[in-house]
Structure formats: structure tokens, C-alpha cells
Amino acid sequence: MFYREAGQYFTSYAQDRQLLPLKQDRIGMAVLLVVAFAVIPYGANAYWLSAILIPWLILSLVALGQNILMGYAGQLSLGAAGFMAAGAFACYNLVLRVPGIPFLVAVLLSGLIAALIGIIFGLPSLRIRGLYLAVATLASQFFIVWALDKFGWFKNYDMSGVITTQQVVMFGYAVDTPQEKYLVVLAIVVALTLVAKNMARGRTGRAWRAVRDMDVAAEVMGLSLLRTKLQAFAISSFYCGVGGALFAFFYLQTVEPSAFNIDLSFRILFMVIIGGIGTIMGSFLGAGFILLMPVFLNVLFHAVFGQAIDATIISAVEQIIFGLLIIFFLIVEPLGLARLWQLTKERLRLWPFRH
Amino acid sequence: MAFFLEVLVGGLLAGTMYSLVALGFVLIYKASGVFNFAQGSMVFFAVLFFVGFIDLGVPFWVSLPITIVLMVVVGMVTERFVLRPLVSQSEETLLMATIGLAFVLEGVAQLAWGVEVRRLDIGIRDEPIGWVMDNAGVLVSQLDIVAAAVAASMVAALALLFSRTKVGRGLRAVADDHAAALSIGIPLKHIWALTWAAAGIVALVTGMLWGARSGVQFALIGIALKALPVLIIGGFTSVPGVIVAGLIVGASEKIAEVYLGPYVNGGIEGWLPYVMAVLFLLVRPEGLFGEKIIRRV
Numbered sequence: 001m002f003y004r005e006a007g008q009y010f011t012s013y014a015q016d017r018q019l020l021p022l023k024q025d026r027i028g029m030a031v032l033l034v035v036a037f038a039v040i041p042y043g044a045n046a047y048w049l050s051a052i053l054i055p056w057l058i059l060s061l062v063a064l065g066q067n068i069l070m071g072y073a074g075q076l077s078l079g080a081a082g083f084m085a086a087g088a089f090a091c092y093n094l095v096l097r098v099p100g101i102p103f104l105v106a107v108l109l110s111g112l113i114a115a116l117i118g119i120i121f122g123l124p125s126l127r128i129r130g131l132y133l134a135v136a137t138l139a140s141q142f143f144i145v146w147a148l149d150k151f152g153w154f155k156n157y158d159m160s161g162v163i164t165t166q167q168v169v170m171f172g173y174a175v176d177t178p179q180e181k182y183l184v185v186l187a188i189v190v191a192l193t194l195v196a197k198n199m200a201r202g203r204t205g206r207a208w209r210a211v212r213d214m215d216v217a218a219e220v221m222g223l224s225l226l227r228t229k230l231q232a233f234a235i236s237s238f239y240c241g242v243g244g245a246l247f248a249f250f251y252l253q254t255v256e257p258s259a260f261n262i263d264l265s266f267r268i269l270f271m272v273i274i275g276g277i278g279t280i281m282g283s284f285l286g287a288g289f290i291l292l293m294p295v296f297l298n299v300l301f302h303a304v305f306g307q308a309i310d311a312t313i314i315s316a317v318e319q320i321i322f323g324l325l326i327i328f329f330l331i332v333e334p335l336g337l338a339r340l341w342q343l344t345k346e347r348l349r350l351w352p353f354r355h
Numbered sequence: 356m357a358f359f360l361e362v363l364v365g366g367l368l369a370g371t372m373y374s375l376v377a378l379g380f381v382l383i384y385k386a387s388g389v390f391n392f393a394q395g396s397m398v399f400f401a402v403l404f405f406v407g408f409i410d411l412g413v414p415f416w417v418s419l420p421i422t423i424v425l426m427v428v429v430g431m432v433t434e435r436f437v438l439r440p441l442v443s444q445s446e447e448t449l450l451m452a453t454i455g456l457a458f459v460l461e462g463v464a465q466l467a468w469g470v471e472v473r474r475l476d477i478g479i480r481d482e483p484i485g486w487v488m489d490n491a492g493v494l495v496s497q498l499d500i501v502a503a504a505v506a507a508s509m510v511a512a513l514a515l516l517f518s519r520t521k522v523g524r525g526l527r528a529v530a531d532d533h534a535a536a537l538s539i540g541i542p543l544k545h546i547w548a549l550t551w552a553a554a555g556i557v558a559l560v561t562g563m564l565w566g567a568r569s570g571v572q573f574a575l576i577g578i579a580l581k582a583l584p585v586l587i588i589g590g591f592t593s594v595p596g597v598i599v600a601g602l603i604v605g606a607s608e609k610i611a612e613v614y615l616g617p618y619v620n621g622g623i624e625g626w627l628p629y630v631m632a633v634l635f636l637l638v639r640p641e642g643l644f645g646e647k648i649i650r651r652v
Contacts, residue, residue: 076447121633128636130446131390131591135583136636139629150620262580266454273451316466323458330452331440 003348019197036186041179049178050251056291057182057189058246063271063283064196065239070269071278072205073232074212075125076134079141080240080268085260086144087114087241088248089154092255095166096156103170107188107245114241115234117144122233126226129215141262148257162256165249181250188246192239197280199235208232209278270322274329276338285337294318362613363606368499370605371506375561376582377589377597378509379554384591385517386526386550388533389438389449393457395579397555399571400460401426402562406475406571407468426555429460434548442543443533461576470573475566502564506598509557514594526550530592584632590642599643604628 008023010016020026044053066080090110094101121140125133148154155163168175168184175184199205207228210218219225248255267290275286297318301309333339376394383391391397404425408418437452517523525546529536537543565575581604589600608624616623635642 076450124633124636128640131450132587132636132640134447134450135587135629136633138580138583139626139633142626142629146622146626150622266458269451269454312470313466316462319458319462320466321462323455323460323462326455326458327437327452330444330448330455331437334448 001349001351003345005349033190036190037183041182046178049182052291052295054178054182054185055247055251056288057185058243058251059268059271059291060284060287061189061192061246062240062243062268063275063287064193064280065236065243066268067272067275067278067280067283068196068200068208068239069232069236070272071276071282072200072212073208073229073236074215075122075229075232076130077137077236078134078262078265078269079121079137079139079144080236081260081262081264082141082144083114083118083237083240084244084247084264085148085257086117086237087111087244088255088260089148089163089257090114090241091245091248092163092165093154093156103168103175103249104188107242110245111238111242114244115238118233118237118240119230122230122237125229125233138262141265145257145260162254164254165252168249185246185250188242192242193280196239200280204231270326272336273326274336276336277334279336279338281341282336282338285341289337290322293321297321359610362609364495366606366609367602368495368502368605369609370602371499371503372561372565372578372601373582373585373605374598374601375502375506375509375557375564376579377585377601378506378513378594379557379561380582380586381589381591381594381597382513382557383550383554384586385530385594387438387547388446388530389453390446390591391554392450392453393460394554394558395576395582396457396460396464397426397429397558398562398565398579399573399575400429400464401555401559402475402566402571402575403464403468403473405559405563406473406566409475410473422559423556426559427552430551430553430555431548433551434544438547438551439544442537457576461573465573472570472572473566475563475571498564498567505560505564509560510594510598517594522546522549581628584628586642587632588635588642590644593642593644596642596644604631607631 003024005022008021010021015021020029040053041049062080062084065083066077069075069077087110090113091106094106094109095103098106117140121137124136128136149161152158155161168181170184175181200208207218207223210221210223211225211228211232215225215229218228244260252259271286271290272283273286274289275284276282294314298314301314301317329336376398379394379397380391383389383394401422405418405422408421409415413421433456437456438449441449441452517526525536525541528539528541529543529546533543562571562575565578569575582601585597585600585604587600588603589596589598608627611627612621612624
């Protein structure tokens with residue numbers, strides 16, 4: 001009753017294949033964008049902007065990258081954080097060493113650098129799949145972080161082994177308040193999400209899904225596995241790299257390579273599983289869930305047990321809950337939170353009837 | 356030359372430890388087709404509980420059976436609440452479920468016993484044996500020899516179990532195809548509970564040997580991750596394969612660290628096994644002794 005497609009007729013292919021075919025979806029998206037761009041920057045306080053919303057958007061972008069590789073192309077990867085690190089340090093060095101480079105160009109270039117590295121580490125995927133590939137991607141994770149850690153050039157020979165990102169200047173204007181940072185991140189994330197959505201629903205995405213479902217069959221049908229798989233690796237790493245650069249410049253600011261350790265890779269994997277494998281929306285929901293969960297637990301524990309509670313206990317409980325949730329979602333709702341949203345829409349359509 | 360030999364032996368002995376962890380992986384993979392990412396966490400979990408009991412004043416020979424029972428219970432609970440609902444799901448799904456399991460085990464262990472490093476004394480000395488050092492010029496401790504002997508005997512026992520017994524045949528059938536094995540009347544539940552319990556005991560033994568050397572600490576999990584490249588090089592389904600691969604990985608990472616490390620500020624050990632595994636995969640995807648992978652549409 002509340003969410004109906006009845007009465008909306010498509011009279012041309014273009015109408016049928018538009019991004020949001022249903023009117024209520026278009027209105028919903030417009031409202032969402034207006035809220036995100038115009039209401040939140042002025043409504044939310046600095047803590048929410050810089051500690052929750054900015055990392056949420058950035059991690060959603062990274063989860064989207066992971067989802068492209070894992071959910072769409074079916075290549076299980078445990079190395080997303082490694083590509084983030086590559087993007088972050090590439091961006092730092094580009095801004096440092098190329099005088100007058102526009103920030104956006106630097107971000108895009110660092111995404112491309114991460115994509116190149118992704119192609120190199122994606123090469124084994126041509127011969128191996130599944131579990132073997134998962135282990136092979138660990139090589140990228142450990143190798144990239146090690147290389148950034150050991151070779152001083154990447155960190156401009158900083159003695160502390162930690163880099164401090166430069167002031168971001170865009171179009172001659174310094175981006176330094178949380179509002180400005182949020183808007184820049186939001187714009188980049190929205191643009192890249194739109195690109196991802198279009199890739200996913202077009203020819204590229206169909207090729208990925210064919211490879212995911214049965215790569216041998218896809219090859220027999222004439223898809224080039226080499227091209228499709230490496231493309232997925234490249235695009236996924238591009239998203240991770242851009243995400244890493246934004247993460248460094250707009251969230252962490254002081255960056256050490258070990259911030260991008262395997263734990264972060266696992267978290268990104270969890271975002272995709274919990275959010276919904278193979279959906280764009282799932283990346284956003286999953287990232288929000290994984291990010292807010294510890295915050296929520298922290299508040300809850302302090303409310304129940306007072307200030308005396310040990311931080312290690314909270315982190316242990318957090319770990320247990322993450323683990324249980326992963327198992328729970330894999331068993332009960334393998335398609336994640338995005339599926340729950342779909343079910344809700346279904347309910348709204350049929351309400352007040354059950355089916 | 357003597358120095359090279361010493362590095363080599365040191366590496367080989369470290370390699371037996373990788374082999375032991377990898378053995379737990381192979382056990383579960385052969386028996387259920389599950390790639391158990393949580394094996395490293397099981398090692399940590401088992402030995403942390405063991406050492407925790409000892410620190411509470413429970414005698415060695417009492418805490419050992421308690422921990423074994425605990426690991427059997429963990430195995431059974433895993434079977435009931437993680438694996439049974441996921442029967443005949445894809446390998447990737449099962450792998451991700453075991454990543455979740457790893458998080459739970461690590462969290463529970465830390466919640467119960469805290470995060471500090473604990474010393475474990477199992478009564479085997481970890482100092483160079485005098486006469487070996489005098490005669491061969493190589494540092495080998497009693498613990499090294501025990502570890503090697505334990506690894507060898509566990510491998511022998513498992514190889515016999517898989518190839519000569521009825522249970523072993525059931526295990527291999529289940530690994531091949533869950534649904535088909537079920538349909539011809541193989542008791543899937545029991546078999547899975549059994550293997551997970553066995554893997555838990557392997558984990559405890561591994562953890563005890565490892566803990567005796569470097570203390571029981573969280574870092575064990577990171578080291579145990581290196582069993583993954585060992586598995587790839589050895590082949591997921593081959594018990595002798597992982598032993599050989601463990602030795603290769605252990606020896607080559609130590610040699611590389613000692614001879615190449617100084618040129619690149621060290622730390623090669625952290626990634627070399629993985630890169631070796633990737634290179635190896637490009638040449639021989641099924642591993643040293645693994646079964647040839649044939650895929651059909």
C-alpha cells in the first residue's frame with residue numbers, strides 16, 4: 001500500500017532502464033541527498049561529523065570496493081586495507097612531491113596507483129580461486145604494509161615513522177572545518193557510488209556476475225576471464241585506494257602504515273558480509289553498522305557498569321559480538337542488511353496484508 | 356657454512372611449528388571441506404585456557420584433561436551452531452563463518468584470561484643441548500626435538516586414520532560432497548564433531564609447544580596465520596605435503612631474513628611465505644602433493 005509500482009507505466013526502454021525507475025525511489029533519493037548535502041552539515045555537531053559521518057562515508061566507499069570484488073566478481077579478498085594504505089601513501093607523496101597538483105587529481109591518481117598494484121596482486125586470480133585466492137590476497141596485505149613501513153622514501157624519511165597529511169587546498173580554498181571536509185568527502189563518495197552503480201547494472205557488472213557464478217561457463221560463453229577479473233581487481237583497488245587517501249587526509253591525518261593492518265581488512269570484509277554481498281546499498285549499511293557498533297557498546301557498557309570498566313573487556317566483548325554477528329548473518333540472512341531493507345519494502349507494498 | 360647450517364636448522368625447527376598448525380587445518384579440510392581460518396585462534400584459545408588453569412594452581416595433569424574436554428566441547432558447539440546450519444554452502448561462506456569463529460574464540464579467551472603474556476613451563480628445556488653444539492656446531496634444544504617428534508607422530512597417526520580406518524573413509528567422503536555423503540548414510544554430525552574435537556586437541560598440543568618457547572600471547576595468532584601459505588604450498592589435502600611445506604617455508608624465511616634482510620631493513624619474514632605461496636600457485640596451483648584440481652561446467 002505504501003510502496004507500490006502499480007500505475008507507473010514505462011513507455012520507452014530509456015524509461016524502463018533508468019537508474020531509479022520508481023517515482024517514490026526518486027523522491028526518496030532526492031530527499032536523502034538534500035538531507036546529506038544541506039541539512040546534516042549544519043545540523044550535526046563537529047564530533048558527529050568528524051568522528052562518525054566522515055569515516056562512515058569513507059569506509060562505505062572502501063566497502064563498496066571490496067563488494068565489487070567479492071560480491072559482484074566473486075573473488076574473495078582479504079587485502080582491502082593494503083590497497084587503502086597504497087592509496088593513502090600515494091596521495092601523500094603526490095601532494096608532497098608534485099608542486100601545485102590539485103587535490104582531486106592527486107586523489108584520483110592515488111586511486112589509479114592502487115589499481116595498478118591491485119592488477120599485479122590480482123594476477124594469481126587467473127589461475128586460482130576461492131580459498132587459494134583468499135590466501136594469495138593476504139600477500140598483498142602484508143607486503144604493501146611492510147614496504148611502506150620499511151622504505152623511508154614513502155614517508156619522506158620521517159624519523160617517527162608516521163606521516164602527517166598536508167593541508168587540503170581545493171580551488172584555492174583551504175578545507176579545514178569538519179563541515180567542509182564532510183562535504184568534500186560526501187561529494188566524492190556520491191560521485192563514485194553513482195559510477196559503481198552504473199558499472200554494476202551494465203555490461204561490466206553482468207560480466208562480473210557471470211564470472212562469479214561460474215567462471216568456466218563465463219569463459220565458454222566468450223567472456224575474457226583475464227579482462228573481467230583484472231578489471232574487477234583494478235576497480236576494486238581503485239575504490240579502496242581513493243578511500244584510503246580520503247581516510248588519511250580527512251580522518252586520520254597522522255598516518256602510520258600499521259593503521260592499515262589485517263584487522264582493518266577483516267572489518268571491511270565484515271562490512272560487506274553484514275551489509276549485503278553484491279549490493280551497493282549493503283556497503284553503506286554494513287560500514288555504518290560496523291562503525292557504530294563499538295561506539296554503541298562503549299556507551300552501553302559505561303551506562304551499565306559505570307566508568308570503572310576496563311577497555312580490554314569492551315574490546316573483547318566487541319570482538320565476540322562481531323564474530324557472532326558474522327556467523328548469524330551467514331546462517332540466517334546471507335544477503336545481509338540490504339536484504340532486510342528489501343523485505344521491508346515488500347511488507348510496505350503488501351500492507352495491511354501479509355502476502 | 357656452520358652459520359648457514361645453524362640458520363637452516365633454526366628455520367626447519369620453526370617450520371615444524373607451522374606444520375603443526377597447518378596439520379589442524381588439513382585435518383578439518385580433509386574431513387569436512389571447511390577451510391578453518393580459526394585454527395590459529397584455536398591454538399591460542401586452547402593454550403591460554405591451559406596456562407590459565409595452571410596459573411590458578413591447578414596441577415599440570417589435571418588441567419590437561421580439563422582443556423582437552425574444553426576443546427572437545429568447543430568442537431561440538433562449533434559443529435552444532437556453525438557448521439550444521441551451513442551444510443552444503445559454498446566453501447567461501449564456510450571460510451567466512453570460521454573467520455567469525457576466530458573472532459569469537461579470541462574474544463572469549465581474552466575476556467577470560469586478559470591480554471598479558473603468560474609463561475608456560477611444560478618441563479621440557481628450551482636451551483641448546485651441549486653435545487650437539489660441540490659435535491655439529493648447531494644449536495638444537497630439547498624442545499625442538501620434542502616438537503619435531505610430536506609433529507612426526509601426529510602426522511603418522513593422522514595418515515593412518517585417513518587411509519586405513521572406516522572413520523577415515525567417512526571423513527574423506529564428507530569432504531568430497533556433504534549432501535552425497537549424507538544421502539548414503541554417513542553420520543555427518545558425529546564425523547564433524549569428531550574432527551573438530553581432534554583439531555582442537557592438535558591445536559592444544561601446538562599451542563603448548565609454541566607457548567613453551569615464546570610465551571602464551573596474542574601474537575601467536577599472527578604466527579599461526581603463516582600456516583595458510585604453508586597449506587597452499589603443501590596442498591590442502593595432503594598431510595605429508597604440509598609437513599614438507601612447513602619445513603620449506605620455515606627454512607626459506609629464516610635464510611632470507613638473515614641473508615637478504617639487512618639490505619631492506621629486515622622484516623621479510625612477515626610477507627615472504629605469502630609471496631612464496633602466490634608464486635608457487637602460479638606454477639603449481641594444486642600444491643606439492645595436492646590432488647589435481649579439475650573443474651567442469
